[in-house]
Amino acid sequence: MSVELVLATPLLLLLLLVAVQSGVWWHATHIADTVAAHALAAARVQDGTPAVGQQTGERVWAQLGTGVLQQARIEVTRTAAGTRVEVRGLAEPVVPGLRLPVAATAVGTTEPPP
Numbered sequence: 001m002s003v004e005l006v007l008a009t010p011l012l013l014l015l016l017l018v019a020v021q022s023g024v025w026w027h028a029t030h031i032a033d034t035v036a037a038h039a040l041a042a043a044r045v046q047d048g049t050p051a052v053g054q055q056t057g058e059r060v061w062a063q064l065g066t067g068v069l070q071q072a073r074i075e076v077t078r079t080a081a082g083t084r085v086e087v088r089g090l091a092e093p094v095v096p097g098l099r100l101p102v103a104a105t106a107v108g109t110t111e112p113p114p
Contacts, residue, residue, distance in 0.1 A: 017095045021093070021094040021095045024068060024091050024092055024094055025091040025100045025102065027068050027091075028068045028069040028090075028092065028100075028102045029091075029102050029104065031061070031064050031065075031068060032087040032089060032103065032104035033104045034060060034064065035057045035060050035061045035064070035069075035074065035087050035104070036057070036074075036085045036087045036104045037106050038060045039056050039057030039085040039087075039106070040076075040084075040085045040106040040107070040108050042055075042056035043056075043076050043078050043085065044078070044082075044108045044109070044111060045111050046111045046112070046114065048083075048111075049078065050077060050078050053074075053076035054074055054076050057076070057085065057087065058074060061074070068092050069090075069091065069092075070089055070091070071089050072087055073087070073089065074086075074087050075087075075088075078110055079110065080112075081109065081110060082107060082108065082109050082110055083108055083109070083110050084105065084106070086103070086104070087102075088101070088103050089101075089102050090102060
């Protein structure tokens with residue numbers, strides 16, 4: 001009985017941690033999506049710039065919390081035809097040694113000047 005308990009308990013705890021880790025990764029992915037959408041909205045408007053999109057993305061990331069989505073890198077590119085925002089980072093680790101990557105992309109047309 002004690003051997004089964006010694007083997008089953010760590011496995012049960014590992015399964016529980018994996019379930020929690022997947023929830024944290026899912027939440028971090030939604031944060032990255034939100035950051036990308038807000039950065040895109042700021043960068044693609046008539047007077048928008050990649051710098052404004054970058055600042056907006058960093059501000060939204062700071063407001064949502066930097067604990068779940070860690071080491072986020074926000075890249076904003078804007079051309080006359082379109083604007084693209086890529087957000088990459090890591091989900092907060094729950095399972096020791098497991099660092100899951102998070103990525104989100106938002107693309108839209110750039111609004112033409114008046």
